[in-house]
């Protein structure tokens with residue numbers, strides 16, 4: 001009697017496990033990325049085995065994000081949480097604690113060489129000493145992607161071959177992208193390789209690709225530019241003969257329009273730094289974002 005009940009249980013468990021193998025979406029590994037760029041990478045490496053949600057979605061500013069109760073639920077249900085680190089998501093630790101999630105939390109920037117904030121401009125991003133925008137060079141992106149691959153393998157060992165294959169082909173695409181960016185820089189006269197931005201998010205890009213991004217103290221995603229800031233920027237553009245200025249999807253563009261009107265510097269369109277766009281926008285993926293940015297910079301500096 002006992003034995004037949006046990007056998008029955010095993011049969012029922014066996015059946016439901018087999019049904020769970022179907023592609024219903026319910027059995028995909030639930031991952032959470034802190035912001036849209038990491039989401040893109042987790043999706044590329046995870047493929048069909050992973051369902052990934054970004055806490056800070058397209059077009060939104062992760063520097064000043066305030067998590068919602070819905071975010072705590074998403075985090076609680078996740079098996080893997082992927083964050084940038086380097087002080088980028090000041091709100092993530094409290095969210096993870098409050099959610100009581102059992103998920104593994106991985107810092108995807110582990111292994112990159114961190115830069116001091118503000119070493120190329122005069123502006124320090126938020127209050128951090130470390131520049132968190134490490135994804136702004138393709139070589140670092142390859143490190144992030146390898147970290148994400150390894151984290152997925154740790155939480156889902158049966159997916160190893162899938163994650164390894166997806167990561168390898170994506171890293172090949174990144175290699176081609178890196179070459180493309182470097183070729184574009186060579187088309188710009190060396191003396192013209194400098195731009196001004198509102199948000200000092202391009203320090204890694206500047207160091208790796210040799211274009212100076214000059215930002216101005218007091219002008220950030222968190223503070224409104226004052227008349228004094230505007231006057232300083234105008235002096236800077238004139239003194240350093242800066243050919244172009246850019247604004248981002250996370251900052252107020254009105255400032256730069258005023259500066260351009262007074263200096264004659266070219267407004268180079270929108271550079272995307274901290275967030276992708278929605279599908280159909282100018283930068284729905286990381287590769288689209290980097291390609292868009294270098295195209296805009298090269299066009300404005302020709």
Ligand code: ZN
Nearest residue numbers: 063133201274
């Ligand atoms: Zn930023």
